Amino acid sequence: MKRHDPIPVTVLTGFLGSGKTTLLNRLLKDPQLTDTAVIVNEFGDVGIDHLLVEQSSDGVIELSDGCLCCTVRGELVDTLAELVDRLQTGRIERLRRIVIETTGLADPAPVLQAVMGHPVLVDSLRLDGVITTLDALNAIGTLDRHEEAVKQVAVADRIVLTKTDLAEDAPLDALRARIGALNPGAPLLDAQEAQTGYAALFDCGLYDPETKTADVQRWLRDEAIAAAHHHHHHHHDVNRHDARIRAFTLVHDGLVDRDAIAMFIDLLRSAHSERVLRMKGIVGLSDNPERPLVIHGVQGTFHPPARLPSWPDNDRRTRIVVITRDLGEDFVRDLFGAFAGQPAADRADRVALESNPLVVPGHRF
Numbered sequence: 001m002k003r004h005d006p007i008p009v010t011v012l013t014g015f016l017g018s019g020k021t022t023l024l025n026r027l028l029k030d031p032q033l034t035d036t037a038v039i040v041n042e043f044g045d046v047g048i049d050h051l052l053v054e055q056s057s058d059g060v061i062e063l064s065d066g067c068l069c070c071t072v073r074g075e076l077v078d079t080l081a082e083l084v085d086r087l088q089t090g091r092i093e094r095l096r097r098i099v100i101e102t103t104g105l106a107d108p109a110p111v112l113q114a115v116m117g118h119p120v121l122v123d124s125l126r127l128d129g130v131i132t133t134l135d136a137l138n139a140i141g142t143l144d145r146h147e148e149a150v151k152q153v154a155v156a157d158r159i160v161l162t163k164t165d166l167a168e169d170a171p172l173d174a175l176r177a178r179i180g181a182l183n184p185g186a187p188l189l190d191a192q193e194a195q196t197g198y199a200a201l202f203d204c205g206l207y208d209p210e211t212k213t214a215d216v217q218r219w220l221r222d223e224a225i226a227a228a229h230h231h232h233h234h235h236h237d238v239n240r241h242d243a244r245i246r247a248f249t250l251v252h253d254g255l256v257d258r259d260a261i262a263m264f265i266d267l268l269r270s271a272h273s274e275r276v277l278r279m280k281g282i283v284g285l286s287d288n289p290e291r292p293l294v295i296h297g298v299q300g301t302f303h304p305p306a307r308l309p310s311w312p313d314n315d316r317r318t319r320i321v322v323i324t325r326d327l328g329e330d331f332v333r334d335l336f337g338a339f340a341g342q343p344a345a346d347r348a349d350r351v352a353l354e355s356n357p358l359v360v361p362g363h364r365f
């Protein structure tokens with residue numbers, strides 16, 4: 001990788017004791033994860049294998065296998081900036097990837113914002129993906145009790161079920177269905193299976209500066225979301241935390257004006273940033289239809305939109321995956337329709353929406 005290419009960052013999250021460290025220790029044995037820096041929020045009882053032993057004064061440890069490990073003592077952005085600085089000043093020779101393991105209780109959003117939203121780091125880092133671990137034994141109770149656990153699942157690009165070896169009698173089908181309803185786009189993997197390794201969890205498919213391509217299918221997974229949507233039934237007994245989450249895809253056949261899409265994003269960002277947990281998509285623009293725009297945001301923080309050199313495949317539709325909490329799908333659809341130039345659905349609230357899109361007429365939970 002050339003020095004100026006952004007370093008892919010993977011965020012590993014999951015509830016307390018859900019198996020993040022265990023999974024990471026296994027993953028780090030893969031040669032493809034050499035030259036990876038691992039950032040852990042804290043030292044728990046179980047640490048990264050080779051990391052607990054020593055701790056250098058500045059918190060960064062160089063390991064014999066080429067990995068770097070650091071703990072976050074202060075702000076995560078300072079640790080990230082330090083790593084970037086080391087690379088740029090040649091104090092680290094190679095840094096292919098950063099993995100951040102969040103604390104179990106953490107809301108992953110601030111971590112994602114630190115990666116995507118920092119004015120200086122934004123040129124040096126890119127979010128590759130969010131991996132969320134979920135303990136098959138306790139997940140249902142955890143999701144019932146802890147809203148942050150639901151959010152960790154909702155923002156994930158990959159979800160890994162752990163401890164399935166211990167979960168013989170656990171209602172795994174119910175759990176899988178529940179996860180699928182919260183986040184139908186994220187592949188659900190089993191930590192016990194050999195295939196749950198590097199290839200399945202990393203390089204989630206967004207624009208890769210090395211190959212100059214984007215694997216949009218792998219990244220957006222919009223078809224999985226559409227399929228889930230199709231079969232979606234509104235269960236009245238759905239858990240109150242789950243009921244706040246919505247995952248859907250905005251699809252548009254025509255081209256979109258560049259300013260209009262910028263305004264759409266700005267509006268969502270300014271008025272509803274907390275409610276838009278995740279938004280990612282590929283947009284066909286009228287100013288240069290051959291070069292689509294990639295947008296990628298987490299709770300109001302967006303990567304600088306990037307233009308791809310070309311469409312990755314024959315599907316030239318604009319597709320935007322949106323995951324919201326407490327923000328109705330119809331509202332986002334109507335807003336997008338208004339900016340993309342789609343005729344709004346003929347609903348009673350249409351006039352209100354068009355006259356003032358900041359009003360939230362379709363705000364249904």
Ligand SMILES: Nc1nc2c(ncn2[C@@H]2O[C@H](COP(=O)(O)OP(=O)(O)OP(=O)(O)O)[C@@H](O)[C@H]2O)c(=O)[nH]1
Nearest residue numbers: 015016017018019020021022044046104162163191
């Ligand atoms: N049987 C079994 N045990 C597991 C599995 N994954 C993790 N464990 C055990 O579960 C416990 C917690 O795992 P950790 O990897 O420390 O979990 P964590 O998410 O990093 O925990 P915190 O950092 O405290 O939030 C440890 O005792 C692990 O050995 C699994 O797939 N199967």
